[in-house]
Amino acid sequence: MHQSGPSPPQPSGAIRIAEQEVPSSVLQCLIIKFLMKEGVIPSEIFTRFQTQFGDESGMIIATVLRDSKGVLRLDFLVEQKTINAQYYSTLLNEKVKPPIRLKRRKRQDSLCFLQDNACPHTDTLTMASLLRLRWDVLPHRAYSPDLAPSDYRLFGPMKGFLRGKRLQNNSEVIAGVQRWI
Incomplete structure (x- = not known):
């Protein structure tokens, strides 16, 4: 029998993916960190992302x-x-x-x-x-x-400037970086 009630305590910083929508960029970041810790080389990670996500995982x-x-x-x-x-x-x-x-x-x-x-x-x-x-x-x-x-x-402050911005395509990313520079 399933009981409803308080859910079990979650570790600090845990993400409940089933209960909330997590942006794909956050999920991709987590996947990249996981694969890097497993020793997968960046070019292989990129190839795997292109296979799974297509243009959604575009990179500049x-x-x-x-x-x-x-x-x-x-x-x-x-x-x-x-x-x-x-x-x-x-x-x-x-x-x-x-x-x-x-x-x-x-x-x-x-x-x-x-x-x-x-x-x-x-x-x-x-x-x-x-x-x-x-x-x-x-x-x-x-x-x-x-x-x-x-x-x-350079790149640390640039990441800070771009953090939280919703950029829809490569042109918006390039324009954002050019504005920051």
Whole structure:
């Protein structure tokens, strides 16, 4: 016999999915955290999300190139699923070099470039592009949180700005990020 009455105590922070509608973004976040703890690599998680959710799980990759004076270029990757060496080299040659020349007219002959050690950044094609651009590439240690201030000075506040906003499509996300920048 089923008794109605007070429900058993729930652990702190528990979500009763059966009793309330939980936004899909919250569920997706929980699933991602779960799969990451199980050791599933991000590309596999993305593939599985695309299979289950289709366009609902769309993702935009933002590339922010900046110097000590501010943002030089903000680029959004919507159509392509990952940044590869060809995309990154084209970005540097066609979309980063011109704004640097326009915005930073002095001392262009001694540009020092710092990037992390992601595969597209260290690929032979990218390194050849950087050599042609005559940019000095600063070495980046494998683990150097002090050299990645964008993690806490850029993307943290950006997430805070976007938190709680209902953005319906990629265009609204891009416009929101551009307004914040």
